Amino acid sequence: MMGRFLSLFLMLSMSFACSNEKSGDSQKQDDFDRSAMLVHWADDYILPAYQNYNQEVIDLNDAANKFSNAPSLNLHANLHAQFVKAYTAWQWVSFLEIGPAEANSLRNFSNIYPTSATEIEQALVNANYNLSLPSTFNEQGFPAIDYLLSGLGDASTTVNQFRNNTDYGRYLSALTERLEAMSSQVLNIWQSSYRNEFISNTGSSATASTNKLINDFIYHFERELRAGKVGIPAGVFSGSPLAQNVEAYYSDSLSQTLFMESLNAHRAFFKGSGFLNGAAGNSLEQYLNYLNIENQGELLSAKISNQMAAAESLAKVLPTSFSSVAANSNQDLLALYDELQKAVVLLKVDMLQALNVRVDYIDADGD
Template sequence: MIKLSRKTIAFIAAALVVTTFIIACSKSGGNTNTLDPSANGFDKTAMLTNYADNLIIPAYTNLQTQANLLETAVNTFLTTPNTANQVTLKNVFKDTYLRYQDVSVDQFGPAETALLSNFSNTFPADSVVIEGNITRGTYSLTSNASINQQGFPALDYLLFNLHAINDFTGATAVNRKKYVQDVVTNLKTRVATVLSAWKGSYRATFIGNTRSDSGSPIAFLINQFAFEMDQLKGPRIGWPFGKQSGGTMFPNNTEGFNAGISVALATQNLTALKTMFNGNGSGTGMSDYLVALKQQKLSTDVMAQFDKAINSLKTVPDPYVTAMSNNKTQIEAAYREIQILLTLIKTDVASATGVRITYQDTDGD
């Protein structure tokens, strides 16, 4: 038999007292503010408040404002479908799509409920089904099956494909105009729904939950960073370039293909991600949380890698289709940098913050 020394027993007894104390405290559900959080580490509430008030809500507000401008420009073009109006429209469309990239990482809470990302930006759009919808004049833009028949990718196809101007004066013009307007209205409605939820009760829910387990804002943010990086590496840059298909390219599958703005969108996506990661340099971002967790070097490395990846993306010119044959080296380099950043976020950052990268809930041990 193992004999225990008095010391060991005393140690265990002391440990028990502390544990009991801890349990008693955590069950009593007291006030979090009895200890000054900043003195004891990091103020997560301040971080989440910064995210909600200075980044997420303004990003949706800007998107909403820009979507109204888009609606006006779309209507002008639909009334008079000519090259000049199309050029003007393309600029407004690009600006709106760029503002969408700012909220692309925020797909949790109200955006997740409204399936904003699915309905606004599932690319490529299915032009065959869209044309069928227009010809028939009957369609639903609310069913889950319709996600690739609407949003920015559908507008990109309808407004900027090579025969777009002719189409709006051709046989299907009336139905086509209505379809475009329906898509714009639908997009605006979804953005409005999400924004009003944020301005309503969700802001408090978001700020009030400083947990890190699955379903919490912090876990959502880190998981979304990883998810967006996956999207960037795959559908936005890598897969159209033939990374998945032995070099066979799929230029039509890029985001914003018809408007020829794929790289600009990808760059903005990554830039917005960087802004989110460091909380727009406010001192209360995820990068600062890492510092509080004694991961200063990791925080610096991630920020540096963001810059590297953004800069290497910027060396690739739009339209991406042309770049795919003329700038292979630059694309390969950008792809590499994106992959390094993805690993840093998915592995090192997730590990350091104790957040599980999984879009699926289960038990663990």
């Protein structure tokens, strides 16, 4: 009897396979090339963005060492300018928490804010600090460097502080060196092995590259861009504004720039613009258009782009310091938060459903 079942099964599956070949011609043949999308992401966005970031933190480390060795107003200005460049470059790689970046908790070690001035002051007098402990997230990375460069007072006060107490210089160099080491490590692994792993992991499971990176992207948009940079300082989660919780709090006028960079990075990734020349390749936008996903009579991809543009137009007219916005005209930050929130709904509900991407970390059964 089993034999009969088996032959029946074979017969059915064969007729199945044959009928496919015939009707295949009339159907759309130009399958969206998802592996090409992965290659495009890896080669035109991720690798150049990491290379750019790595160069900026190498330069940052140089500038920090020069300043630490011979603190001066001039070198402080150079260092701060380089700090801005490196922090800006960071915004383009921050959401890529996959592969070596994920394994090394790159984001947590690079950009946890608010930083803790008290813990930094305690740590820097101690010559053998261990910056690889998770408990030191808020004593290192860009926010801690921001504190050392701009949190001690104005430029001349800072220079004096560094001159009088070499603990500051030593700690600063340790921080920039660590940023450089982490960045180099991530870049090296991407170049030597992870790129190939990334582009060949083409499946549709929860751990496949497409699924993971889309989840990372949305997670970052929701929790870092919407909540971290805007919602938390605006007091959305606490009831009253928390002006000191903005990104780059001590540099003061940097928070808007960093927000805009991050928003642009998200938009470039969504649209598939290459990092260096903006050349478009296979992207989430094209993927949605390929599936012809409409949302209330409009292309979903267009709605998402428009929503990001709406957030941008609100953000670009804001004062450069989000902490002063939070303190003086918080309703503007709240309005920006609302626009970002609308984008999150489109990305997290409509786009994820359309692309049939399963939400991260969930591998339980369905029925």
